[in-house]
Amino acid sequence: xxGSSTGASSWQVCPRCSKELPLSFAKSRCPAxxxxxxxxxxxxxxxxxxxxxxFAERRGSGRVLDASGxxxxxxxxxxDAGAGVVTHPEGNTPLLSLPAVSRWTGLADLAVxxxxxNPTGSFKDRGMTVGVTVAKRIGARAVACxxxxxxxxxxxxxAALAEIPxxxxxxxxxxxxxxxAQTLAYGAKTxxxxxxxxxxxxxxxxxxxxxNVHLLNSVNPFRLEGQKTIVFEALxxxxxxxxxxxxxxxxxxxxTSAFGNALRDARDLGLISRIPRLAAVQAxxxxxxxxxxxxxxxxRYRVKAETAATAIRIGDPASHERAVGAIRATNGVVTDxxxxxxxxxxxxxxxxxxxxxxxxxxxxxxxxKLVGEGVIRPGERVVAILTGHILKDPGLLLRYHMESDPPxxxxxxxxxxxxxxxxxxxxxxxxxx
Ligand code: F0G
Numbered sequence: 280x281x282g283s284s285t286g287a288s289s290w291q292v293c294p295r296c297s298k299e300l301p302l303s304f305a306k307s308r309c310p311a312x313x314x315x316x317x318x319x320x321x322x323x324x325x326x327x328x329x330x331x332x333x334f335a336e337r338r339g340s341g342r343v344l345d346a347s348g349x350x351x352x353x354x355x356x357x358x359d360a361g362a363g364v365v366t367h368p369e370g371n372t373p374l375l376s377l378p379a380v381s382r383w384t385g386l387a388d389l390a391v392x393x394x395x396x397n398p399t400g401s402f403k404d405r406g407m408t409v410g411v412t413v414a415k416r417i418g419a420r421a422v423a424c425x426x427x428x429x430x431x432x433x434x435x436x437x438a439a440l441a442e443i444p445x446x447x448x449x450x451x452x453x454x455x456x457x458x459x460a461q462t463l464a465y466g467a468k469t470x471x472x473x474x475x476x477x478x479x480x481x482x483x484x485x486x487x488x489x490x491n492v493h494l495l496n497s498v499n500p501f502r503l504e505g506q507k508t509i510v511f512e513a514l515x516x517x518x519x520x521x522x523x524x525x526x527x528x529x530x531x532x533x534x535t536s537a538f539g540n541a542l543r544d545a546r547d548l549g550l551i552s553r554i555p556r557l558a559a560v561q562a563x564x565x566x567x568x569x570x571x572x573x574x575x576x577x578x579r580y581r582v583k584a585e586t587a588a589t590a591i592r593i594g595d596p597a598s599h600e601r602a603v604g605a606i607r608a609t610n611g612v613v614t615d616x617x618x619x620x621x622x623x624x625x626x627x628x629x630x631x632x633x634x635x636x637x638x639x640x641x642x643x644x645x646x647x648k649l650v651g652e653g654v655i656r657p658g659e660r661v662v663a664i665l666t667g668h669i670l671k672d673p674g675l676l677l678r679y680h681m682e683s684d685p686p687x688x689x690x691x692x693x694x695x696x697x698x699x700x701x702x703x704x705x706x707x708x709x710x711x712x
Contacts, residue, residue, distance in 0.1 A: 377633055412441075419493035420444075432461035445465075448483045455674065456672065457672060477595045496533075526558040536604070561591065576603050581594055624643040
C-alpha cells in the first residue's frame, strides 16, 4: 500500500511490470504486458486498533455509506467514496453457528458467513457496488458482464440503480431460474449465448474492447476491492481474532483472489496478527484450479466444465494467476468435491434452516473432505462462506426433493392427500410412529 506518484487516492497497478494507471483506465489488463490490473489506494491515516475502532463506530451511524457492509470499510475499498456511491446497501451478512452443519463436517467450531443475505442474494453485490460506482464516476455509457447467473443479477440491479444500461452474456439453458428471473426483471439486456460460460466470457471481453462497454466481471480490479469486505466483516465479527481457515467455493477465482488481497491488507494494516489459511473448493467436473494445485501449480489447466453447481461451471478461470498468489501467500489449499457431495452438503445446510444455493455448499462439502483427510484438524476454527441464497436455484431443489428416483438420501418428499382429516391422520401416524 505505498503512495502513488500521481497524488490520486486510488489508482491501478500492474502486478507483473509495475506500470501504474489511473482509476479512469477502463480496461482490466495492463496495456504493456496484459496482466490483470490491481487497485491501489493511498494508505489510511489510522492503523491497527484505531482503524478497527473507526469501522466499529460506523456501525451505529445513520450515514448512507456507513449503513453498507462494504463502504463501512471504505479506506480499504475506495477511500474517496462519497455522494456518488451506488449502494442498496449491501453486506452486513450474518456469521452463523449451525451445530448440525458443524457436526456433519466433523468440526467442533464451524462458523458460516451467509452472503446470500445480500440484496440480490449473493456475494456479488459487494463487488458490484464498487464496480458500478467507479463505472458511473468515469462516465461509462453501458456496463456488461458474462455470468453463470449471480453476477448478471447483481450487475442488472446495480446498473438499474445507477441508471446505466446493462448488457449480460449468459450460457443458454445453464442458468438457474432465480438468477435468470432476477436479471430479466431488473432490466438488463440479456443475451442467451449458445455456448458455455467460458465462451460467454470471451465474447464479453471482445464486446467490451470493441463496442465501448465497461466490463464488470471480476477481472475488474474494483469488483475485487468490494469483495475483500467479506473477509473484513467476518474478521470483525470474530473480534479480529482470525480463524485457522477460511473455506470458499471457487469458479472464476475472483473471490479467491479478493480474499488473498483482503488478508494481506488486514495483516499489513495491523488489523490481524496472523493470516488464516484459505481452502478453495471446486466441483470435480470443473476443477482446473484443484488440478493445478495438486501439481504445485506447475501448469495451468483448462477443462470442459460440467457440474450441477452451475454457478461454478467454469473451465478456464480468468483470475487464475492472482488466485495462485492468494493460495501461496496464505499457505492455502485447493480441493474438489463431487456433485453428490455438494448436493448432500446443500441438503444439510438447507435442513439446518440456513439454506444456500448449490455452489455455496461446495465450501461445506470441501471442509468435510479436508477434515476427513486430516488437512483441517477437528479442533481448528473454520469460517465457511455460503455465497448464494437458497432460492437462487429452485429447479434443482424441486428435482432433488420431489422428482429424483430413487430419492436421494435427504430428500423430503411431499405427500399429496385428499382434503380430509383422516388423510392427515394417516400421514401423521406414518411419520410419527
Ligand atoms: N458461488 C457462487 C454462488 C457464485 O455465483 C460464484 C461465481 C462462485 C461461488 C465462485 O466465485 O467466480 O469468484 O470464484 N459466480 C460467477 C457469476 C461466475 O457469473 O455469477 P468466483
